[in-house]
Amino acid sequence: MASPANRSEPVRARNARWRGALAVLEEMRRESGVTRAAVARRLGLTTGSATEITARLRDLALLAETQAATSGRGRPTTVLGPHPEGPLVVAVDIRQEDWRCAVAALDGAPATVEAEAHADRDPAAVIAAIGRAVRRVHDRHGHRVRAVSVAVAATVRSGGVVQAASLGWDAVDLRALTADPRTPLLIGNDATLAGVAEARLGAAAGAVAALHITIEVGIGGTLVVGGRPVDGATGAGGEFGHLPFGDPALRCPCGARGCWDLTVDGRAIARHVGDPPPRDPRTYALEALRRARGEPAVRAAVDRAAEAFGGGLAGLINALDPDIVTLGGLAEPLRAAAEPRFTAALTDGLMRFRRADPPPVVAAVLGEAGALHGAAAAALDHVLTEDGLNAWAAFVGAGR
Known part of the structure; x- marks a missing residue:
């Protein structure tokens, strides 16, 4: 991998x-x-x-x-x-509740061909279901498929999944997702890949340093500088949700205490309301944002989550110095639902010299497709090289 x-x-x-x-x-x-x-x-x-x-x-x-x-x-x-008979890449997005499999040509636009909710979160079952979808793409397109790229809601290190707290996984082997062992398999964190796509194609296109933040189950994101994510020595960087911005009394599923994750998503809102931990924090958060308009207790819980989000984001801006911030997933709806509280916390958390000219904080434009776009871009980066074109030319010369 x-x-x-x-x-x-x-x-x-x-x-x-x-x-x-x-x-x-x-x-x-x-x-x-x-x-x-x-x-x-x-x-x-x-x-x-x-x-x-x-x-x-x-x-x-x-x-x-x-x-x-x-x-x-x-x-x-x-x-x-x-070209209608040209190279293709497979892009896969594995999320907490479901997965999507898409195909992209050299323009990088992913077209979803299969999608399915997890019948079972057991990693073997999830990987087997996605593997069957990828094999069907291979059966349909043969050697036109030049790479498989996977965006996964997990910590990725050295090209492999080492932990996926929202899925309940530890290290898992994704090699079964390639129907042909000769086809390169690329693995990336979903928020990182969405941030790369936003920096290249979306709201942050042209930025020198773009900070992308997304909220799904917890917080993910990346800093993209010159189109490249700053993801550390082994690729495991960008785990912003596990910064200790939260309550040190709370133990995160990742194993650490006080993670920012636990202060901003559906789990935090449920805890503030007094509800039990939701099985699907994302769906719970969406419903809470709707209920906040008419239920004072839910409104107060959403305000607290937005404040925690704004204050933590200020810390990232102070540390990373982006020239733009893009918000994906539930980050933008949460900000919009409690904008005064979010903005006050963000402003209070910024260093004084930044307050007169803070970086713009804008909604991501690629939406739920961001991770698929990023996965396709990563695969095409691999294909569109001198070696990749030599291999394709040899394939074409052999009569495809």
Whole structure:
């Protein structure tokens, strides 16, 4: 297993044969429906070079061209898109209550092909169900599938799951998710991958340092600098929910005490209301946000969770210095439900010099698809390399 690649800049190919091709394909990934003329202008290519590169990519079933709509005078151009017989990647998102399996072409847009609630949270049962879905994709598309990338609600270290507190898992082996052992398997934390997608494609596109925070069951997130997540020496960084911002009397399922996780999600709201711990904290939180409009006790519990969220976020801003913060999952609905309390806690927690010009805190735009987009991006980072294109060219040359 391998950790997801975390590049945003175009690959520096050793072989000049692929340098221009990779740059063109990166532009196609960056902007859906980009024209050949726009790509040539951005990359400083002559018309002849752009024509030659795109023709070679067409011949290798990597790129397709369609006539662009005419807009006034000038030479007609084409719109670039993935070839209908080109490489594909499988993106999987394993969440607390369900899983999704999607397929993406070289434009990186994941199309969900199967999704299912967990009939049983036993890891063997979950992995077996997803493995069957991945095998069906392989059966349908064969060697066009070049990588399988998994986003999982878990702590990921050195390319493997070491703990998934919300699923009740410790270390699990996900190698059964590849139908073909020759197909690379990439494993990443779901919040990290969602943050990468938001920084490359979403509300934080173009930011130097983007902090992504999501609330589902607990808090996840990542700091993305230049399109790369800052995930530590082994890939296990970004476990913001396990910072000791909470009540030290509370033991977290992760094993630590005082985790921030336990102060902001549905478990915290239920505890403040006096309800028993919910089996599905996410659904409980959504219902509590709705009930807060008419039930004072629930309103007070939501306010407390929002305050804990705002104060902890201030600490992350002080420590990490992002130029934008994006909120995914339930983070934005929680802020919106108790905005004055959230903002007051955030402002009070910021260092004085930051208060006049704090980073904008905005809603993520990719929504529940963020982790799938990030998983697809990680897989394509792996495929769109000199070695990856050489392997694909050999496959095409052998008659596919």
